[in-house]
Amino acid sequence: MGVNISRAGGTSPAPPPSGKADQIEARSHKISLFFSILALTLMLWGLAGGLAEGRFSMPGAPVTPMKELAGPPLTINYLWCMSSGIVLLGILPVLKVAMSAWKFVGARETASAAVALIVLMELAFSILVR
Amino acid sequence: MVVAGLFVMGAVAGVFGALMGIGGGIFLVPLLTFFFHLPIRAAVGTSLVAVIATSAGVAAFAPKGKGADVSLALRLEMATTAAAIAGGWLAGAFHPRALHILFGLVTLLTAGYMVYKTKSKREATAPESLFRSDYKPKHWPIGMTVSSIAGLLSGLLGVGGGFIKVPVMYAVMDVPLGVATATSNFMVGVTAAASVFVYYSRGDIHPFVAVPTAVGVFGGAMLGAFVLSSIRASWVRTVLIGLLFVIGAHMLIQGLHG
Numbered sequence: 001m002g003v004n005i006s007r008a009g010g011t012s013p014a015p016p017p018s019g020k021a022d023q024i025e026a027r028s029h030k031i032s033l034f035f036s037i038l039a040l041t042l043m044l045w046g047l048a049g050g051l052a053e054g055r056f057s058m059p060g061a062p063v064t065p066m067k068e069l070a071g072p073p074l075t076i077n078y079l080w081c082m083s084s085g086i087v088l089l090g091i092l093p094v095l096k097v098a099m100s101a102w103k104f105v106g107a108r109e110t111a112s113a114a115v116a117l118i119v120l121m122e123l124a125f126s127i128l129v130r
Numbered sequence: 131m132v133v134a135g136l137f138v139m140g141a142v143a144g145v146f147g148a149l150m151g152i153g154g155g156i157f158l159v160p161l162l163t164f165f166f167h168l169p170i171r172a173a174v175g176t177s178l179v180a181v182i183a184t185s186a187g188v189a190a191f192a193p194k195g196k197g198a199d200v201s202l203a204l205r206l207e208m209a210t211t212a213a214a215i216a217g218g219w220l221a222g223a224f225h226p227r228a229l230h231i232l233f234g235l236v237t238l239l240t241a242g243y244m245v246y247k248t249k250s251k252r253e254a255t256a257p258e259s260l261f262r263s264d265y266k267p268k269h270w271p272i273g274m275t276v277s278s279i280a281g282l283l284s285g286l287l288g289v290g291g292g293f294i295k296v297p298v299m300y301a302v303m304d305v306p307l308g309v310a311t312a313t314s315n316f317m318v319g320v321t322a323a324a325s326v327f328v329y330y331s332r333g334d335i336h337p338f339v340a341v342p343t344a345v346g347v348f349g350g351a352m353l354g355a356f357v358l359s360s361i362r363a364s365w366v367r368t369v370l371i372g373l374l375f376v377i378g379a380h381m382l383i384q385g386l387h388g
Contacts, residue, residue, distance in 0.1 A: 033190050036190050040348060043344065043345060046341065047337075047338070047345075050337075051133065055338075056132075056338055057338065058339070060338035061338075062336055062337075063336070065331075066327075066330065082341050086179055086335060086341070089182050089344065092182065092186050093186075093319035096320075104201075115201075115208060118208055119208055119211060122211040122212055123211060126211065126325075
């Protein structure tokens with residue numbers, strides 16, 4: 001992911017990253033990259049399909065409702081693919097915060113791990129309050 | 131042709147967004163409404179998807195050791211996300227013209243403060259480095275307070291708020307400019323994620339607009355992240371200050387003249 005988790009975030013010098021933390025960091029990077037590529041592939045596949053079918057219009061149909069994406073798809077069409085890609089992209093930052101929390105726990109940086117969990121709770125709250 | 135136009139616009143916004151750490155939403159909303167005649171809510175929804183794409187593109191391809199300070203990002207994000215939720219609640223109570231004036235004033239003040247800091251830093255003999263590891267963030271209370279304001283504006287106006295976060299981290303908290311932009315890129319993704327699903331469930335995101343824009347932004351952001359590691363701090367700073375003055379003046383005029 002190209003991120004540094006213990007450079008200077010605290011008010012006291014952070015402990016050196018452990019080998020376990022490095023492994024988690026590498027795994028987090030791979031997961032982020034996988035989700036990004038999957039989201040882009042779905043979006044591009046759907047866009048190409050929609051253009052090929054001559055469905056393009058401005059601004060065009062809105063996204064497929066979330067409840068239709070959550071269950072097994074009745075039909076996988078261009079709109080379903082693009083909507084799924086957008087949802088995956090939207091989930092990515094939440095996933096990154098969760099992986100940061102995991103890495104902070106692995107590096108035994110309890111204060112930073114607690115902060116990451118608070119941010120996760122705030123994100124969950126922001127979804128629930130609407 | 132329209133798809134190509136959206137892609138190119140997204141790519142340009144992605145490059146600048148990644149370089150400046152501002153996500154690109156602040157360019158996209160005016161461009162989508164002005165050139166593509168998109169309703170404001172649809173433009174904001176598209177912009178939020180694009181901001182997340184910028185964040186993802188930068189994170190995926192930032193060189194090791196030149197990425198975000200996640201610890202710093204999450205501490206500031208605690209205040210930003212909470213304020214963004216409050217901003218979302220308050221959005222209906224504010225008159226749009228008041229929001230524009232507030233937006234413009236905050237941006238111009240930030241630009242002015244950056245000019246002041248640049249003048250004082252110019253007196254130093256050592257050349258400024260974009261990325262260094264020997265820093266320790268200062269003035270946490272001010273950083274947290276201004277991040278809250280950035281979050282509040284994010285919730286009110288539907289932007290990532292990076293245009294405030296970067297100058298504050300750089301000029302107030304003494305974080306190197308490269309680290310500040312990379313950290314802001316991480317933060318804007320998280321902030322945008324807090325609002326994107328509201329726009330999604332309201333049907334304010336249109337895939338034929340959002341997808342070419344987001345793909346363009348992702349590609350532009352990768353290029354921006356690559357370029358960021360090899361350019362001078364003074365170039366980034368000069369463009370950022372110029373951009374802040376233009377955006378601030380534009381928003382203020384829009385607010386004063388309706």
